[in-house]
Every structure is written in C-alpha cells, then in structure tokens.
Amino acid sequence: MTATLVAEDVRRTYGDTVALDGVSLSVDAGEVFALVGPNGAGKTTLVRALTGTTDAEGPVAVFGADPREVDRERIGLLPQAFDPPARLTARELLTYYAGLYDDSRDVDAVLADVGLTGAADTWYENLSGGQRRRTCVGAALVNDPDLLFLDEPTTGIDPAGRRSLWDLLESLAAGGATIFLTTHDMAEAHRLADRVGLLADGRLVAVDEPDALVAEYGGESRLVVETDADPAALDLPYPAERSGDSLVVSDVPPEAIGDVVDALDAAGASYDALSWSEPDLEDVYLRLAGGGGDEYDYRGIDRATATPAEGER
Numbered sequence: 001m002t003a004t005l006v007a008e009d010v011r012r013t014y015g016d017t018v019a020l021d022g023v024s025l026s027v028d029a030g031e032v033f034a035l036v037g038p039n040g041a042g043k044t045t046l047v048r049a050l051t052g053t054t055d056a057e058g059p060v061a062v063f064g065a066d067p068r069e070v071d072r073e074r075i076g077l078l079p080q081a082f083d084p085p086a087r088l089t090a091r092e093l094l095t096y097y098a099g100l101y102d103d104s105r106d107v108d109a110v111l112a113d114v115g116l117t118g119a120a121d122t123w124y125e126n127l128s129g130g131q132r133r134r135t136c137v138g139a140a141l142v143n144d145p146d147l148l149f150l151d152e153p154t155t156g157i158d159p160a161g162r163r164s165l166w167d168l169l170e171s172l173a174a175g176g177a178t179i180f181l182t183t184h185d186m187a188e189a190h191r192l193a194d195r196v197g198l199l200a201d202g203r204l205v206a207v208d209e210p211d212a213l214v215a216e217y218g219g220e221s222r223l224v225v226e227t228d229a230d231p232a233a234l235d236l237p238y239p240a241e242r243s244g245d246s247l248v249v250s251d252v253p254p255e256a257i258g259d260v261v262d263a264l265d266a267a268g269a270s271y272d273a274l275s276w277s278e279p280d281l282e283d284v285y286l287r288l289a290g291g292g293g294d295e296y297d298y299r300g301i302d303r304a305t306a307t308p309a310e311g312e313r
C-alpha cells in the first residue's frame, strides 16, 4: 500500500530553538494518526511541515508528492489558531470556504455533520467556544478531503460536542479518509487513533497502536486504599508503598483485590475507599513526556524503531 503521508528526518529550527529534531513517520491511506505531546513539543510545526506551510529540512511526501504541489481539493486543514471574520454567520463562513473549491460539499450537510444546523445563522462572534471550533472543523470538511489535518480539533468543545465530533471523525475514517490529528486529550487519541505518536522536544519518541503503547510503557495496575496501614506490617505479595493518606499497591489483578483486603483485616488495619485502575494512555504520556513522578528517560529509546534501546528498560 502506498503511504498517504511520509516524512523522513524532518527538521525545523527557529533561531536557536529546535522545533523538530529529525522526525520520520509514515501514515497509510485510511489511517487515523494522533500526535500527542506537551506544549512546545513541535506538534504544530510538524503539521505545518507536513502541509507545506513552513519550510522544513527533510523530505515530506503527501500522496507521493511535495505537499505544496498536491491538489488542495484533496486536503483539509484545521489549524490550531484559526480566526475567521467575526461578523459572518456559520453558514456564510462555510459557504465562503466551499467557494474556494471547484467541487465542494453541500454546506447545510456539513453544518449538520458538525451539529450546527440550529446555529447556522448566528454570527461567528456570537457562537459559543465549542460552536466556533465546530464551525472551523466544518470549514476543513467542505471540500470532502481525502486527507484531513486537525490541530487540536476538540479544544474548547464540551464533552457532548466532543463525542459527536469523535463520531463524525470515525465516520469519515470509515469512509476512507486519512486523518492526522493533534490532541492533548488522551481519551480522544485512544478512541480515534489507529496509531499514536508521542512527540517530545521535537522528537517522535514512541509510535504504536494505543493498546500496544499502554502495554509497553503504561506500567502496572494500581490499587489505591485509603488507610494509614504501614506496608511493612502487611503480608502482601504485591509491591506497596505509601502515598499521602493512601497505600498504593501495584500490579494487583482485579480478582486478587480481596486478598489485599484480607491482609489489611489480618493486620487489624482500618481502611476506607479502595479504587483500582489500569494504566492508560495518559500514564504512557506522563512517563515518556514527563510530568509524572516515575519519569521515563525517553532519550534511551531508539527512535528509529520507537522501542526502548538495549539496556534502557
């Protein structure tokens, strides 16, 4: 299969700032790829490099061609900062953008897709934050693109609007569109993406299917028990440590939670709430991109294969 999007060792600096430090990736036709990473990691710069809207070193190919030479009817782009004229209605804005293409979708159908039928005649400046963002997503859809770049599409959208946008993006992907999105929302990345790429300091430090990333880097399950019990006084076959007012027991399978309760009872320890959680993509993010207590040194990861280098596990 020919990849829709290929980047090889892409670099971009702004003065002394290295925004992209050698990013290579390939996204197949029909794939949903989510790029995650902290603020300043280089996500927007990578979207700009992939869409040919910034000068970067290293070849980028979209549909096998230089992104600047690709038929723009085939690409949709929602930039992170998109500030359309305030005194146009949602319908007028989409009609304007639809007019830029030879072959565009019916504007009312796009308004319905992004849940704006009822607000179609409201000036952009009078729409809520979520409605504005949905108008902008609609503007990226008017040309029925084969490849859609969405830079933080759901930022500022309320949970219900976010879920309906997820449904829309899933239906676009099911219809064969290739989607490249950036997000700070790990639930969004996990739900939508076939593969997730984690960018940190301009480098792609891990790329894989969401479940594979969680299995590889997410760490263990955690049982948090509100108790003042001393882990040394408990006969527990699992690693346990104190964290604030709680005891955190790692790697307890759900069927063994009763054993931990029995150990607390046997030690005469009182306890209140118990909560058990599995690792998720947020744990992966915190571990690889920093911000978590148990920080993983992603510099030990072989970026070519996005797997930890020998001796670094």
Ligand code: ADP
Residues within 6 Å of the ligand: 014, 017, 018, 019, 037, 038, 039, 040, 041, 042, 043, 044, 045, 046
């Ligand atoms: P992200 O989208 O992950 O927040 P960006 O791609 O916006 O990251 O930025 C990556 C780095 O490049 C940051 O240090 C940012 O300050 C810098 N940068 C991005 N665009 C410019 C620009 N036009 N001029 C100067 N520095 C920039």
